[in-house]
Amino acid sequence: MRTALVVPAAGRGDRLGASRPKALVPLAGEPLLVHALRRAAASDVVDVVVVVAPAGACDEVRSLLQPVVPDVLVVPGGAERQDSVRAGLRALPADVDVVLVHDAARCLTPPDVFALVVAAVRAGAAGVVPVLPVADTVKRVAGQTVLETLDRSELVAVQTPQGFSADVLRTVHEAAVPGSAVTDDAGMLEALGHGVRTVPGHERAFKVTRPIDLLLAQALLSPEAP
Ligand code: C5P
Numbered sequence: 001m002r003t004a005l006v007v008p009a010a011g012r013g014d015r016l017g018a019s020r021p022k023a024l025v026p027l028a029g030e031p032l033l034v035h036a037l038r039r040a041a042a043s044d045v046v047d048v049v050v051v052v053a054p055a056g057a058c059d060e061v062r063s064l065l066q067p068v069v070p071d072v073l074v075v076p077g078g079a080e081r082q083d084s085v086r087a088g089l090r091a092l093p094a095d096v097d098v099v100l101v102h103d104a105a106r107c108l109t110p111p112d113v114f115a116l117v118v119a120a121v122r123a124g125a126a127g128v129v130p131v132l133p134v135a136d137t138v139k140r141v142a143g144q145t146v147l148e149t150l151d152r153s154e155l156v157a158v159q160t161p162q163g164f165s166a167d168v169l170r171t172v173h174e175a176a177v178p179g180s181a182v183t184d185d186a187g188m189l190e191a192l193g194h195g196v197r198t199v200p201g202h203e204r205a206f207k208v209t210r211p212i213d214l215l216l217a218q219a220l221l222s223p224e225a226p
Pocket of ligand 1: 007008009012022082085106
């Protein structure tokens, strides 16, 4: 029985304002995707890696990643993140029993987080998400009108890698309605009534989305970083 890592890396990264797909944007001289995979590989809990790349960039991504993960599989992605993850799942060998799904954009996620998530799935959870408490007060709005203030003590921010029983994840992805508003894989399990557990996330597992996130990631790679 083996653990696979599926990395959706086919997004355009419009919010980052870069001219390249986000996963290929350089950070300290190397693409975000290389940083992400080096940390995943260092966890020693991943046996198979599938990277879902922008359709025109599969060859480029394969040669970039071979020094880090020599037998990486690279497949083309789809229009939405959900389509890209499904393409990655279809490329997995049949003997994989645990799947991690990890955003390339969470490129500084420490190896320990991968190990923690895999351990929780192997302990019996169908789905596992790393989470952090929410720092801001969160309100539900309609346009510019506040509808309610949510109880912050009940809220968490969800990161990746998210971990799953391979059978359950394959089933929910094949059953998913194209274009639905679900923004993560665990949400697809929840929608079908499967239990999802949490483990502690990590502040370095933030998603590089806007230019300010790239500055933070650069600062964290400097020798003086905390
Ligand atoms: O857009 P967002 O930041 O939510 O994307 C999260 C991850 O999903 C990124 O690593 C991105 O490359 C990936 N993605 C993808 N295919 C898409 C859209 C996003 O693989 N069509």
